[in-house]
Amino acid sequence: MALRFEVLGRFNRARAAQLTLPHFACQTPLFMPVGTQGTIKGLTTDQLEEIGCQIILGNTYHLALRPTSELIDELGGLHKFMNWPRALLTDSGGFQMVSLLHLADITEKGVTFQSPVDGKPMLLTPEESIQIQNRIGADIIMALDDVVRTTITGPRIEEAMYRTLRWVDRCIAAHKRPHEQNLFGIVQGGLDPVLRDICVRGLVDRNLPGYAIGGLAGGEDKDSFWRVVAQCTAALPEDKPRYVMGVGYPLDIVVCSALGADMYDCVYPTRTARFGTALVPEGVLKLKHNAMVNDTRPIDPTCACMVCKNYTRAYIHCLVTKDAMGSQLLSYHNLYYMLQLSRNLHSSIVEGRFPECYIIPDSNLCASRNSNVVRFLWQFPKGDVPEWVCNAMDVAGIDISSCCSS
C-alpha cells in the first residue's frame, strides 16, 4: 500500500477526502484528464499545474506501443519522461485492446490480439500488464480485468466477473512495486446486482489499496448506471478510494459523488474541445455555430480561466477546428471547468454546503460566495431534471425537489 486516504468531510454518502499518493497529495472528488500518449493534447505540464490538475491518466496500451514501457523505464519512468511532478494513474491496457483492435479475444490466459505493428498474434496476460505498468511507474495501477460491455447479456458476464477475480490474484502476485505503486481492483459484473455483489466481496477480501467500478460508461441506460454505482459504493470499504472509470459528463460526476464515489476520468472534455464544444454551467456551447461569429461575450462569464478572462466567443469561433490554437484554448477551458467542478465538490462537502450547490439560479442563496459553485441543474432551466437524476439523488438523500418542475 502506497497511499493514505483520509475523509475530511461528508454529506450523507458523499465524501471529501485527501488521497496522499507517492507523488502528490490529491483532494477528492477529483477528475483525471486523460493523457493517452504521455501528454494531454495541446497542453504543457506547466499549464496543467496552473489549472490545478492533480493526477493524469496514461494509457498503458498506447505507451507500450510507443515509446514502449522498457524505454520509459530506462529513462526513469513516466513522471520523469514527461516531466510531470504530480500523480499518475495507468490503466491495464485491456479495455483499449478490446475496443481498438480487430480479432482481440479473451481467454483464461489473457487477451490475445494481433499486434498493430506487424500483425503477429500476441498475448497480454495479467502478469504482463502489471510488468508494463511497473516499468511505467504510475502512482496507481489497474488490475487487468475481463471487461464486458453492459449492453451484452447472458453467461458471458458471469464468466467475466469470476475471471476478473482470478486475474486480480495473478496481478497481485506479479506486482513488484507495492510500496511505490497502488494496485486497484476493478469491480465487474455487468448490470446484475448479484454478480456485482460477489465481485465487490471478492475484491474487498483481497484488501487492495483502492477499488474501481468498471464496465460502465459504455452505452448502458442511465437508470441502470446509477444503480450499479450506488450498489458498489454502498458495499465498498469506507476508508478506501472509489474510482468510477470512464465517467464523464459533469452531471454524472455530481451524481456519482453524491452516491459516494471519489475519482473519475474521461476523454470527454478534451475530445469535445477539439470539436469546438465548450463546457458551461448551462450544458455545452458549440463555438462552431454561426451564432458565435459576432458574440462578444466570454465562453462562460463566471469562469476564472485564462480563456474566459481574455477571449470572446467570436474570436474562439474563428479559431476552433481550424487552428491548433483553438483546440488548445478550448481544451484549457474545458479542463479548467472539470477541475473547478471537482474543487467545488470537495470544498462544498468539506464546508457542509453540498446541497446548496443545486439551488437554481434565481434563488438568493446562489450569491457571491457560491458564484463558482456547481450549478449543474442550470442545465435544466425549465425544471425538466431527468428521472434518473431524481431517483439517484433520492437514494443519496439530497432534496432537489425545488429544481424539479414535477
Add this chain to the structure above:
Amino acid sequence: MKFAVKALSSGKARAGVVHLGSCPSSIETPCLLLSTRKGLPIFISPDLLSSLPSPDSNLLQFSPLHLEGASSTLVSSGREVSKRCVNIGQEARWGDTTPNFDSSEGPSPKTISSIGGLHQMVGLHEYGFAAVARDSIQCLPECGSTNKTGASFETPCGRRLIKPVEYMEMITSMKPNLWATLADEVPAWANNKRNKTSVDRTVKWLDECIARSPLLLKLVGRGGQNRVRVNPIGFRVVRAGGAVFGSIVGGSNIEERKRCAQEVAVRNVSGYWIGGFGLGESMEERPSLLNAVTDNLPKDWPRMICGLGLPEEVLQGVAAGVDLFDSAYIYHLTIGGFALTFPLDRTEKIDYNYQLSDQGSDRTKINLRATVYRKDATPIVEDCCCYTCQNHTKAYINHLLNVHEMLAQILLEIHNTHHYLGFFRSIREAIKEGCFEQFQKKFVQSRREHLAADVVSV
C-alpha cells in the same frame, strides 16, 4: 511609434530602438517579428508566450486576411461567388455534416471594433502588432489574379482579392501599432511591363490607404514619428490607427526598385515596408536590389521587410539597412520537427576538426524525428534557457512527434523562436561593436563549411 538609430556598422547596418505605445519597453532593432495566425502565435498559447525573452518577443506580425470573411471577396473562376468564405475542404476533413451552420468567418470589423481592436481581441495588451497583408506562411501574393481593383492572395480559404477600401476597413477596426499599405508584389521572373505596373499600382494604393486611414484631430505637441500638418488655428491633423509603413516593390529590376523607393520616400509615412522579396530572386542578386531601395530612403525612419527568413537572408537584409524582419523559417522548422541548434556564441572558434554528423543534425538544426534521439535524455541545446529546454528532453519530443501530438509543435515553436531571437541579439551586439560585416562573413562561412564537410564525409 518612435524610432531612432543608435549605432551603425559597416556603413549601412544599423542598431536602433523602436518604441510602440502598447509595449512597456522599447524594442531594439534589428528585430524579429513573431509570426501569428489570427493574432496569436501558431502553436504557443498566450500564457506560454511570456516565457520568451522580453521585450524581444513582444513584436508580432499579423495579416488581416487571416480574419477573412466579412470584408474580402471570394473569387472563384473569375466570378465573385459570395462574401462568405465557406471552407468546404476543411469542413469535410473534420467530418462536419452541417456545413450550413458552421462558417469560417472571422468576426466582422464592426465586432472587432466593439471588442476594442486587435490587442483586446487576442488578449495581448502589452505587445506590438505590425499588420501586413502578406504573411510568408499562408497569405502569399498571387500576382496573376491581382488587378487594378485589388491585390490577390492565396490563403487557406482559397484565393482572395482585397481592395484598398476593404483592407483599410480591417486596419481601422483592428488598430495595429503599425501597418503596411497594400502592395502589388510580383515574383522575380515577372516581365518588365508587369513589374512597372506593380510599382505604379503600389504607390497609388499607398495614397489610397493613407487617404482612408482614420483621421484624428488633436492638440499634439512636437515630436513623434507621425508627420503632422499644422493648420492655422494650431490643431494638428494626425493619422490615427497606427503608424503607416509605405510599401515599396519593384521586383528584380534595380531601376524600378529605385523609382518606387523614391516615390514612397516623399510620402507622408512613418516607415517603409519592403515587399516583393522572397519571391524567387537569388541570393546573389538580392543585395543590390535591397540597396537600390534603402539607398533611396531617409535614414531616420524604420524599414521592415517580408520574406527574408533564413539566417543568411536576414543578414543580407541587415547589411542593407533593414530593421524589422518577419520570418517563416521558425514555422517551417517547427512543423518539420526540426530544432535550431546553431551556436549563438560569437566567440566560438571555427571547428576545423569535422566529425561525421549524426543522422539527425547538420549542425545548424536537428531533426527530432530521427531515431537517434529516442533515448536522448538531454535538452535540445544544453544551456538554452527556453521553456522547452528547461523542462523537456529530446527523447520526449521525439516520442511526441512519433505519436503526432500537438505538444511537439508547441515545444518546438517555443525553442526555435527563443533561439532565433538569440540570433537577432547577436546581430545587434555585432553592430554595436562595429563588427557586423565580420560577423556576417564568419557566420555564412562557418555554415558553408559545415555543409561542405558533411558532403565530403558521406
